[in-house]
Amino acid sequence: MSFNLLSEPIRKYVRDKKWEQLKPIQAAAIERILTTEDNYILASRTASGKTEAAFLPVLSAANFNAPGIKVLYISPLIALINDQFLRVEELCKNLEVPVTKWHGEANKSLKDQLLKDPSGVMLITPESIEAMFVNKPFNVIRLFSGLEFVVIDEIHSFLGTDRGIQLKSLLSRLQTVNRHYFRVIGLSATIGDYELAKTFAGPSRKTTVLLDKTPKEVKVSFRYFSGGTDELPLALLKNLYLETKDNKALIFPNSRGRAEEVAVKLKKISQKVNGHPNYFSHHSSVDRDEREYVEYFAKNNTLHNFCIACTSTLELGIDIGTVDEVVQIDASHSIASLVQRLGRSGRRDGAASTLVLYATGPWSLLQSMACWLLYREGFIEPPAESSKPYDLLAQQALSIVKGTSGIAPDQLIAQLKGNYAFAAIAENEILPIINHLIDTDMLERLGRELIIGVTGEKVVNNKDFYSAFTTEEHFKVVHAGNRIGEIPYTPQVLVDQNIMLAAKIWKIRDIDFKAKKIEVAVAKDGKKPIFLGLPGNVHAKVRQKMLEIIYTGDCYDFLDEASVDELKVIRSDFRAVPIEDPTVQRPLIDTGNKLQLFAFTSTKINNTIALLFHIKGIPSQFNPPTDSFEVVLGYTDFMAQWRSLPETISAIDGYLSAQAETNPEKSEVTKWAFLLPLPLRIAIAKEKVYDIEGTRAFLETVTFLAAQQTEGNQAPFSSMDQLPGKA
DNA sequence: GACCTGCTGCGGTTTG
Numbered sequence: 001m002s003f004n005l006l007s008e009p010i011r012k013y014v015r016d017k018k019w020e021q022l023k024p025i026q027a028a029a030i031e032r033i034l035t036t037e038d039n040y041i042l043a044s045r046t047a048s049g050k051t052e053a054a055f056l057p058v059l060s061a062a063n064f065n066a067p068g069i070k071v072l073y074i075s076p077l078i079a080l081i082n083d084q085f086l087r088v089e090e091l092c093k094n095l096e097v098p099v100t101k102w103h104g105e106a107n108k109s110l111k112d113q114l115l116k117d118p119s120g121v122m123l124i125t126p127e128s129i130e131a132m133f134v135n136k137p138f139n140v141i142r143l144f145s146g147l148e149f150v151v152i153d154e155i156h157s158f159l160g161t162d163r164g165i166q167l168k169s170l171l172s173r174l175q176t177v178n179r180h181y182f183r184v185i186g187l188s189a190t191i192g193d194y195e196l197a198k199t200f201a202g203p204s205r206k207t208t209v210l211l212d213k214t215p216k217e218v219k220v221s222f223r224y225f226s227g228g229t230d231e232l233p234l235a236l237l238k239n240l241y242l243e244t245k246d247n248k249a250l251i252f253p254n255s256r257g258r259a260e261e262v263a264v265k266l267k268k269i270s271q272k273v274n275g276h277p278n279y280f281s282h283h284s285s286v287d288r289d290e291r292e293y294v295e296y297f298a299k300n301n302t303l304h305n306f307c308i309a310c311t312s313t314l315e316l317g318i319d320i321g322t323v324d325e326v327v328q329i330d331a332s333h334s335i336a337s338l339v340q341r342l343g344r345s346g347r348r349d350g351a352a353s354t355l356v357l358y359a360t361g362p363w364s365l366l367q368s369m370a371c372w373l374l375y376r377e378g379f380i381e382p383p384a385e386s387s388k389p390y391d392l393l394a395q396q397a398l399s400i401v402k403g404t405s406g407i408a409p410d411q412l413i414a415q416l417k418g419n420y421a422f423a424a425i426a427e428n429e430i431l432p433i434i435n436h437l438i439d440t441d442m443l444e445r446l447g448r449e450l451i452i453g454v455t456g457e458k459v460v461n462n463k464d465f466y467s468a469f470t471t472e473e474h475f476k477v478v479h480a481g482n483r484i485g486e487i488p489y490t491p492q493v494l495v496d497q498n499i500m501l502a503a504k505i506w507k508i509r510d511i512d513f514k515a516k517k518i519e520v521a522v523a524k525d526g527k528k529p530i531f532l533g534l535p536g537n538v539h540a541k542v543r544q545k546m547l548e549i550i551y552t553g554d555c556y557d558f559l560d561e562a563s564v565d566e567l568k569v570i571r572s573d574f575r576a577v578p579i580e581d582p583t584v585q586r587p588l589i590d591t592g593n594k595l596q597l598f599a600f601t602s603t604k605i606n607n608t609i610a611l612l613f614h615i616k617g618i619p620s621q622f623n624p625p626t627d628s629f630e631v632v633l634g635y636t637d638f639m640a641q642w643r644s645l646p647e648t649i650s651a652i653d654g655y656l657s658a659q660a661e662t663n664p665e666k667s668e669v670t671k672w673a674f675l676l677p678l679p680l681r682i683a684i685a686k687e688k689v690y691d692i693e694g695t696r697a698f699l700e701t702v703t704f705l706a707a708q709q710t711e712g713n714q715a716p717f718s719s720m721d722q723l724p725g726k727a
Numbered sequence: 728g729a730c731c732t733g734c735t736g737c738g739g740t741t742t743g
Contacts (some may be wrong), residue, residue, distance in 0.1 A: 076732060127733040135735055163732070255729065284731065312730045333729060463734045471732085483730045533728040624728060 002030040007060035007684060014056070026053040029185075032210060033057035039184040039201035041194060042156065044212030046317060046343040049052040050187045051084060051153070055091050056473065058185065064097045064120060068146030071121040072182075074129070074167070075153045078103050079318050081123045084153065085605040088121060097121060103128050120144045126167045130399060130466040133173060137403040144174055147182040153198060154317055155186035156336075159196050160383025162468040162670055165392045168200055171419035173400075175202060176418070190339060192380035202420045210230075217352040218342065220372065224562035225358030232261060232329070236358055240327065241269045243356060244307050245276070248298070249454045251309045252341050254330055256283040257528040262309035263503035269693040278306035283313050285474065285531070287483040290502050295320050309503075315690050316693075322346075325354035331367035333536035335380050337711045338371050362570050365563060365624050367538070369556070370545035381539040385689075391684055392468065393422050394433055394675035398442060398452065402460045406449035409434060413429065459591040470671045472532070475516045477501055485518065490530045492520035493518065498526030540602035540694065547582040547600040553679070572678075576707035588704035590635050597629040597704060604691035605698050613650045615655050616641060635706060646699045649692060656682045 002022060003011065012024075022030070025044045033040060034057045041428035042053050055071075073088065075081045081638035083103055089099045098120035102111055104127070112146045114122075115712065122143070132140050150171065158164030168721065175181060184641075191197065194209045201207040216361070232253075244251070253262050259281045268395035280294045294308060297319040314320065315337065323643055326345040332338045346353035357372070359365035376382075386392075393416055398414055401407055413434065419429050434450075437443040442456035452460055459465060474486035485501050493501070498507050501605040506520035550571055577587035582600075589596040599606055606622060609629070613620045619632040631638055660667035660678055667681040668674045676684070686692060 125733060128735095129734055131733090157732085161732095190740075315731085337730085461735085463736090466735080467733050469732065531729085533729045534728075 002034075004029040005030055005034040005060070006056060010056055010060045012345070013091060013092050013430070023049040023075060023212075024214065025050060025210065026056065028210050029053040030060075032208065033183075033185065033558055036174050036208075037183070037205060039186075039198075039205050039207040041186040041188055041197045041201070041207065041209045042212075043188045043190060043194065043197075043209060044214070045216065045342075046189065047319075048212060049667045050213075051087055052091070053188055054185045055088060056149045058151065059091060059095060059097075059121075062148045066146055068118050069120065069122045069143050070147065071149045071151065072144065072147055072237075073121065073123045073151045073153065074126060075123065076157045076163075077154075077316060077318070078105055078125065080153060080316065082105075083317075083319055086122055088123065093119065100121070106487040115139060115142065122459050124542075126163065126170060127466040129170045129174070133170065133381055134256065134399050134402050134460060134465065135393070137622075139176050140174070143181050145177050147174065147178055148180075150182055150184045152184065152186045154189070155197055155200060156188045156191045157198070157316060158312070159191065159193070160385045161387070162386070162392060162426050162672075164200070165421050166396070166468040166487055168202075169392065169396050169419055171200065172202060172419040173415075173422055175204060176415075181205060187629055189343065190380065190382075192336065193382035196383060199420075207394075212458070218355055220355045220357070221351050221557050222278045222357045222359065222365070222368065222559045222563045223352060224359050224365055224560060224566050226562075226566075232258070232265070232697045233360065236329075236360065237262075237269065240329075240358065241266055241275075244325070244327065245270065246305060246438075247307075248305055248322065249307045249325050249327060249342055250323050250341070251307065251327040251329065252311070252315060252332065253309060254311075254332065255533070256285050256311055256531050258329070259309040259311055260278045260500035260503065261528040262529075263307075264505060266307060266309070267503060276305050278304055280306065280308045281501075281613055282308050282310040284311070285487055285529070286485045289483070290485070298323075312337065312340075320344075322351075325356065327356045327358065328368070330360055330364040330390070331371060333538065335375050335539075335542070336369045336383075338377060338470050339380060352455055359563065361567075361625070362566055363627070365566055366570065367542060367545040369549055369559075370542045372558075374541060374545055377510065379510070379541060386684070388425050388429075388430070388683065390425065390643050390680045391431060391667055391670050391672040393425060393430070393682075394437060395465075395468070395672040396421075397434060397437060398456060398460050398465075398675075401443060401450055402452050404663065406446060406451050412450060432677060433675075433680065435676065440675075442675060459705055462660045468671060471514070475511070475518050476516045477506070477520055479520050479522070481507065485530045489516075490532065492527070492530050498523045499529045500516060501529060530637065533604070537603040540605060542581060543600045543602060546581070546627075547598075551579050551582050556657075577656070577705050584703065585705050586702055588706045590706050590708050592708075593632070594637055595631045595633060595635065597631060597653065597699075599627060599629065601627075601698055601702075602691060602694065604689065605695050607653075608646075608690040609698075611652065611655070612695075615651050616645070616648055639704075642704075646696060652686070652692065653682065654691070656685065 002092050024725040025042055026049050029042050042050055044050055060072055064070055081103055085101050092099055100122050102116045102122050102124040164208050180203040186197055186200055188197055198207040225233045227233045240510050253264055260331050263279050263281040282294050283293055323345050342353055342355055357368050359368055400412060413430050416422055416430050441453040443450050445454035472488060475489050498505055505523045505524035505526040506519055509521050510519040522535050574587055579585045586600055587598045610622050621630045667685055669685045673681045673684050
């Protein structure tokens with residue numbers, strides 16, 4: 001019995017809670033954590049009791065009588081730390097163990113107090129760990145040298161990201177100041193690649209994944225409303241209103257601007273028919289107080305229905321209570337994201353999740369269906385992690401040097417080499433990076449040691465040094481002294497223009513460029529705000545599934561009549577090309593004066609093919625919504641060029657170098673790439689934007705099957721010419 | 728045709 005393995009104060013906590021039984025992930029975690037010395041990844045759905053699964057055994061096992069912090073909880077969000085603080089404090093109530101929040105907004109005097117007599121449990125962000133290594137390395141040793149457990153919450157949010165590599169490096173550095181090796185417990189949602197999650201725990205112990213596969217019933221339905229390019233179709237909004245009016249609903253429309261449009265327009269419909277007034281928008285540009293109010297409303301009222309149009313701000317584990325249904329408008333950019341959103345619905349035990357997917361165009365319908373079918377097959381995109389994160393190694397080199405008052409070069413290199421975040425980078429690759437940092441005055445030789453250079457001081461003494469990501473600059477939006485939120489400065493921002501923000505409409509009264517502030521008044525009609533963003537990366541498997549849906553002829557019971565009709569149109573459009581094997585064949589339409597190639601592959605491979613066309617001087621244009629290339633060449637000419645495309649791959653490095661020489665900022669695709677010598681900057685860009693090996697494999701295996709567009713089939717692809725967003 | 732995340736130290740001023 002796992003319960004009997006717990007320490008007495010923790011058993012008392014469980015008894016006081018009057019739980020009927022421990023949840024499966026909790027029983028498994030208690031059993032394994034308390035009877036082995038391994039690291040664990042605990043993977044299960046939102047609200048399945050993961051926090052307790054980690055903390056019940058960890059708090060039982062840690063020796064809080066010894067000095068120093070014993071349990072370090074790391075979270076990607078301050079809001080999650082504040083949430084979890086209350087739960088962890090309650091878990092600790094029978095233990096007389098202090099629990100301390102340590103992040104940029106946490107109480108400074110409580111932090112100072114803890115430094116006098118460090119003990120218990122600490123909740124922290126990766127950036128705050130970085131800041132402590134940089135500014136107060138003696139505090140790192142004082143607080144963490146007796147650490148026994150590290151719990152990483154929402155570990156999936158770090159996978160495949162630069163922030164994740166930084167966290168891994170910080171964990172590796174923490175292990176080296178530790179007297180023993182601490183154990184790592186990672187908490188994760190269901191993800192596509194557990195091997196990558198395991199690397200976060202490091203090589204010092206075996207890491208095991210405990211996966212709760214309890215199935216969840218999902219009621220899913222697709223609805224199709226052919227849409228204009230700018231605003232959502234009115235018929236869709238009316239349908240959406242009726243769908244959500246008697247529920248607690250979350251709507252994910254993929255962008256902040258569209259979230260505003262949905263919130264404002266549904267609220268207007270509701271006002272007209274005397275429905276409930278609880279329509280909100282929730283995304284990073286809505287003021288924090290307003291967002292917290294929305295979260296509080298969702299969590300604390302059981303009587304009233306509500307509807308929140310939101311972005312990924314409501315994907316992570318902040319507890320907003322029970323939601324009856326989740327609505328996705330047009331395809332999500334990944335299956336992983338769809339899974340997270342789905343997890344928000346039907347959170348009460350046993351309750352089914354309800355998911356409604358709207359599509360406003362044929363390609364969006366296909367992509368949404370592809371995501372759903374792949375999810376049901378058990379596929380989630382594996383996150384793509386940098387194989388050789390030279391840029392973060394450079395940033396961490398500065399962090400290490402800053403934390404010392406001088407360090408010998410070979411010692412610095414040994415520390416970086418021993419860091420498991422950079423295991424893939426060879427020792428002889430590190431020296432050129434250090435030399436480049438010296439050449440650019442980021443580092444400086446002082447006798448036999450290295451210190452931060454004059455230019456480097458500006459970098460490490462900036463508060464921006466502690467994070468792995470960049471943020472755009474926004475103008476604050478203020479109404480009569482109240483902060484509404486913030487928007488980027490775009491041509492839309494003009495006096496007397498009306499905009500939507502925080503589910504309300506505002507007229508711009510005054511723009512203060514110096515203070516970056518926009519003063520607004522209440523208005524009745526307006527446009528959704530424009531946000532500047534780059535398109536997301538779609539996985540090759542999703543695109544291939546879209547092609548399979550076209551060519552299999554399968555029927556799906558989750559489609560409404562309009563979706564079925566639209567699918568028929570798409571299928572008939574492609575009938576001219578007799579694809580038999582969608583894994584290796586792709587359609588090509590020859591209109592006589594140009595070719596249209598449907599690649600049905602990942603965003604990165606498309607980027608690479610476009611680059612190869614450009615290098616070879618093939619006149620072509622890529623149409624993102626249809627995932628197709630238009631090539632102005634005759635069929636025979638093109639096929640000759642296509643066959644020689646693999647040979648052009650070797651020219652990519654030279655081309656990108658030449659481009660970077662003339663346009664250096666173009667090669668800085670990540671925050672810290674600017675610290676690197678040019679060839680390494682290009683190596684980073686090649687991984688983030690392109691997929692060289694994937695393209696090589698694509699070119700080797702895929703053949704285009706041509707169809708001639710003649711008098712008789714002029715009509716095909718007519719539906720594709722009126723896509724939303726097509727330039 | 729995208730989304731999200733975090734933040735030291737120091738000097739100065741204000742307030743109890």
